[in-house]
Amino acid sequence: MFKKNIVLTNLSHTFLTGFPLEVKSADQVLFFDIETTGLGWKRSVVYLIGAVHYKNSRWTLTQWFAETEEEEKEILxxxxxxxxxxxxxxxxxxxxxxxxxxxxxxxxxQLSHPFTDKKQLDLYQKFIPLKKLFKLENMRQKDLESLLSYPRKDTFSGKELIQKYKEYHKNPTPELLELMLLHNYDDLMGMIGLRPLFSFFQLLNGSWTIRKASIISTETYEGTEEPELLITLDLLVPLPFPFSFSKADYYLTGKDRQARIKSPVKDGTLKLYFPNYQDYYYLPLEDTAIHKSIGCYVDKEHRIKATPELCYQKFECTEEFLEDPKKLLRYVRGVLGVLEM
Known part of the structure; x- marks a missing residue:
């Protein structure tokens, strides 16, 4: 078995503050990644395990490499x-x-595993809501790294490394070993490098304040002027890069510590969206949603189950609304809920 330890001098002891963790100290946390010769555990082996951990006031990356398949148990x-x-x-x-x-x-x-009663943060599952926001075709770690311009040196996929491991068995050169260690190293450091993406979740969890709300005039493709509601939000944490996203006639943009929402104002009205759309019916003839406690009395032919996009009621966009912080807050939360779906 080959074991390698690297002291990560580029990681400060406070870098975990960007992660949504409930931990009292950094030494409770372990980042890890494995490399295997296949997906099925019965017909493959885990030949490399990498872990980033905090010990003796410093972050260290440890890699265990099985020189042969017989060393799998040892690295485990x-x-x-x-x-x-x-x-x-x-x-x-x-x-x-x-x-x-x-x-x-x-x-x-017949060994004990270390996962019993442990909390886990799966970054893939956590970042799934960002797939639509950034218009990603895939959710590979490398796809998210590219958003942040992570300087990955490794050029191989995990699947391609299987062949490299087989080559290493026939001819165990230092160059092949470094290729495999580098891939695992970049996977771990790239994982840590995804931390800035958590700043986008402040839009969804309400970690912002409303700076301003006003009606603006926007030119359409036909050359006419249409009124829109522009709401500017101040963010608590800066975004790592600018973005824009649109859905259901709504337009969301963000840059640094500010985000903006544009909403169409049609016939002087806006749509107020409700959470828990499962509790509502949508009435097509009235173009409105009502709670099921009331909608149950409406003829079934004139109601359908509400969807996130159809769970709203219209209201007039008045000066009173624009100057009412509570009403604006409720409205923004509703729009962000639709954009999140």
Missing amino acids: MDFYLLADRKSYFIHYNGTSFDVPYLKQKYNFY
């Missing part, structure tokens, strides 16, 4: 000695692959 045992002392695991798509794969391996060797 060494990883356990570290992981079992941690209480919070962070991984990318580990819920679907890494964790169940490792559990099966530990069970196969």
Whole structure:
């Protein structure tokens, strides 16, 4: 077994503050990633495990590499000695692959696994809502890294590395070993590098204040002028890069510490969206949503189940509305709820 430790001098002891974690100290946290020769645990081996952990006031990356397939059990045992002392695991798509794969391996060797009663943050699952926001075709870790211009040096996929591992068996050169270690290193550091993406969730959880709301005039493609409601939000945390997103006639943009929402004002009215759309019916003839406690009395032919886009009631866009913080807050939350879907 080959073991490598790297002190990560580019990570400060406070970098975890960007992650949504409920931990008292950094030494409770463990980032980890594995490399295997296949997806099925019965016909493949885990040949490389990498972990980033905090110890002795510094962040360290440890990698366990199985020089041969027979060393698989040995690297599992060494990883356990570290992981079992941690209480919070962070991984990318580990819920679907890494964790169940490792559990099966530990069970196969009749060893205890380190995942019992541990909290976990799966970055893949956490960032799923950002797929639509950034118009991503895939949700690979590399796709998210590209948004942040992460300087990945590794050029291989995990699948391509399987062949490199087979080549290493025939001819164990330092160059092949470094290729595999580099891929695992970039996966771990890239995972940590995704931290700035959490700042986008402040739009969804309400970590902002309304700076201004006003009616503006926007020119359409036909050359006519149409009124729109422009609401400017002040964000608590700066965004790592500008973005824009549109859905159902609404337009959301963001840059640095500010976000803007544009809403169409049709015939002097706006749409107030309600949360929990499952509790509402939509009435097509009236173009409005009503709660099921009332809608149950409406003829079934004149009602349908509400969707996020159809769960609204119209109201007049008056000066009183524009100057009422509570009404504006409720309106913005409703629009962001629609944009989130």
